Amino acid sequence: MSELTPADLSILLVEPSTTQQKIIVNLLKSENITHIQLANNIESALASIKLSAPDLVASAMHFTDGSALDLVKILKNDPMTEDVPFMLVSSEHRKEQLEEFRQSGVVAILPKPFNHDHLAKAINSTLDLLTANELELNFFDVHSIRVLVVDDSKMARNFVSRVLRSLGIERITEAADGAEAISIIKDNMFDLVVTDYNMPEVNGQELTEYIRKESEQSHIPVLMVSSEANEAHLSNIEQSGVNAMCDKPFEPENVRRILFRLFEGEED
Secondary structure (H helix, E strand, C coil): CCCCCHHHCEEEEECCCHHHHHHHHHHHHHCCCCEEEEECCHHHHHHHHHHCCCCEEEECCEECCEEHHHHHHHHHCCCCCCCCCEEEEECCCCHHHHHHHHHHCCCEEEECCCCHHHHHHHHHHHHHHHCCCCCCCCCCCHHHCEEEEECCCHHHHHHHHHHHHHCCCCEEEEECCHHHHHHHHHHCCCCEEEEECCCCCCCHHHHHHHHHHCCCCCCCCEEEECCCCCHHHHHHHHHCCCCEEECCCCCHHHHHHHHHHHHHCCCC
């Protein structure tokens, strides 16, 4: 199958402002994206998607009939649209306001105004998701790698698993929190654990400490996924024994580099 390019993408832009629509459309066209549908609220977006599912939904934060988070949840909870990549475009910078979007499995969060570099990165992440590109390893068969994905958000677990599958990883087990992960680890062997940090009862740091100090798989690589930005906090997480850390959104190319380093012991 030939590799997809930005020109192949079909994008639904959900933006209530006509002025912002024009600005974003021009930026998309500068990336050779011309298949663009427009919607100004959730109702019109869902009507457009029902007629023809896009390759990517790019959405503003607020509408007259709800928010982008409402739209994300509707799409992610529908089997027909759960795999459609979603990109938030917003002037919102408050961490607490953006955290739910990071947990929902969005492919990118672009600031308003965004530049060509921001957009190109988001488009590349979308193309990576839509185009299966197996991770090539010298010492492992990527199809045999056993991964445990741990996150209390079902939407986030689905997104992480989808990214891993796009890299050729097929043997994926999911756990809804750290406590369930510990129970699963006691009875199953894994080659990698990908875990969120913020979880109830047993968080990602506590899960990692269990793996390192109490499990029979103390040397299993752990990839921590966190939106935490506090350096002291991140240092504490690293000291718990994680092998690598990754920000949300969970970007395929960044994940590819991390996994190559974890399994091959060198940079790709």
